[in-house]
Amino acid sequence: MTAITEDLQLERGGRQRRRQVVNFAIFLGPAIVLTVLFFIIPVIIDVAVSFTDMGRSLQVTGFTTEQYEKIFAGDRRLVEVIGLTLIYVFATLAIFNVTFAVILALVTTATNRLTGNFFRGVWLLPRMSPSVLYILLWIWVINPSEFGLLNQVLMTVLGLETPIDPLNDMPVLLIVIANGFIGASMGMIIFTSAIRAIPEHLFHAARVDGAGGFAVVRHITLPALRWPISFVTIYQTLSLLVSFEYILLLTKGGPFYDTTVYALYIYRRAFQSGQYAYGAALAVFIIALGVIFALLGWRLFDMQKLLQRPRIEVQ
């Protein structure tokens, strides 16, 4: 009798464990496979290639540390490139991806639903349009002749005498704006949903207590946005650090090296000069930098605490 119960229990236990394994495979398996395929394996390949002499014909004749020696001793462009990258990432983040996104979310939730939805839709357009199309429009906007949209506006409406050439005269500002117009929409959506999730009675209560518009934003809305702002900041920092497709399409990293951010610099070295091993070595540092930024953000914004319990009670 006892033996049968034990057997049954054992069988049940075995079944449970099997189910656990199956559940693990079903629910976490795809994520693990994707992470291994698209993150871990590429990192391993990159580190391996960085210790070779792989050149433009992709042939490896031996293992060497010369790529790293070049990074630390020979590459004079690198300091400028890193400086520019920091300016680009933090300017885009500070001006557009967070600040402007918060403003957009606040403004579009403060007006009536239809107007709010319309303007959010408008701001989502750049993100939804194909990058090449988006940049083609930019190229027309900043065309340095009187036919460019910007110059048409400046010359006919504001009476400017000679056309301006933003690509040549203010390339860094240009890439910040072009990326920011796209980047702002992601924060806008997340912040909007966070604002929408704030129980409405809090606003009414604040109004009854005599709070003005700014006081409501400061004491009710912004505290509720702390977690989404932290998330967007970390996520967008990492995304800006590695993305360069809009810059490549718009300025090709130029004029000269003016808009060559670190990720684009890797691309130029690897794919335009065929120095694949050197590009791989440079990429090792962007991986390290990404991990450092992520950990710093985690620590600075106290993400662990924020992840534990929702700040807002959802009814």
Next chain:
Amino acid sequence: MTRTIIGALAGATLLATPVLAQETVTLELWSRQDTSGPLRPGNVVKAAERLNKELEAEGSDKRVAVEVRESPAPGFDEDALQLLRVFGIGEGPDMFIQAHEWICAFQQEGFVLKLDDYIAKYPEHFGTIFPSLWESAKCPDGIYAIPQDAEARMFFYNKKLLREAGYDDAFIESMPELTMSGELTADDLIEIARTVVDKTDAEYGILHRPSKGPDYLMVFQAYGNEFVDPATGKLLLDRDKLAAAFGWFEKAVKEGVIPGNNTSMEWDAIRAEFYAENNAAFWMYGIWDLGSRAFPTYGLPEDETAFFKDWGWIPMPAATKGGSPSSLTHPVIYAIAADTAEPELAVRLLGHASAVDLNTDHAVSTTHLGIKPEQLDDPRYAEAWPLARATELLKITKFLPNNPQFGDLNGIIYTAMQGVETGRLSAEDAADFVIDEAESSLDDVMVK
């Protein structure tokens, strides 16, 4: 009796029917999609018919089919880098079309077939190709390619604008002569362009290509930059000569002659400014632009007299009075992969593609120079006056060096030129930049 007749008939039928099993060899040709030379691959496809007839006549059981693999690369440099990768992963074609200065990069990696013996074996195909053109197909230990065409690069100029700026016809018409004799200098060219910008409505003095390529290297050659040490074949950079050449671009931008943003302009916008809008005095490019764009797209007169009434061209003037002007020719070549299964057939195929009539089709339809003296006798060639006129420049034209790293060096030079024109670098800084970059990213660079 009947049985005997049937037997005889059957025997005769068997004898008459060829029992040879025909084998079709497919040769793959890598070619960049290029509107300035559609017949480069096109002639190889046509050559297959001729080769197959020849094979049939020889009684061979092989037939050749050509498969063209088109690459969408925007220029030869990008195309060469792409093809090096394709060979690197073992997916290379049997034959390819490239700009000549890249051939030794393929030779260095062991991707391309040495052709000396084949060329000696088929004099009927290769015997009369201009000896000077073979220079563009050579690497240190022999010939690795077959010249496909040649051309000449120059500064086209708009005579209407020069007249409007106050230059008389006698001067305008004598500019080519004055340039060839070294009388008209590089600084004079800037001066003329500046006068046009000052005295007419034209906005630009000189426009050049907005991407990496060969033409602007004429300026560097005029200032004595050879880029390769003749004794060792290694890349050679001379700081002062580089600075002098960059100085010409710096001066041209300062004088308002070359726009500071030339390198970020669009190709079509540049051509339109020069050919259609009368908005630029000079356009630094090459002879084939007449056949591929100026005549068909912008409607410039195709008649020689009508053309030279309002348009003309000069090579890059000498740096100093009495010096030598310079022009570049940039042959495109056919090459064969080292690992092709049928090297003999590929050589014979490219031999037929280099036939006088086929090459003339390419030459006259795209205003490229031919590769054989017999082409000069073809009435179509004689009628294509831009070819005859551009041939005059061959006296002074040079090739780019066939150094495997030259393509990379040119990328550095172009970046530095962009730095100078956009005001990021002085001419001196640009020379230092080129030397620094070359020393850190290329091997065996000699610096003077």
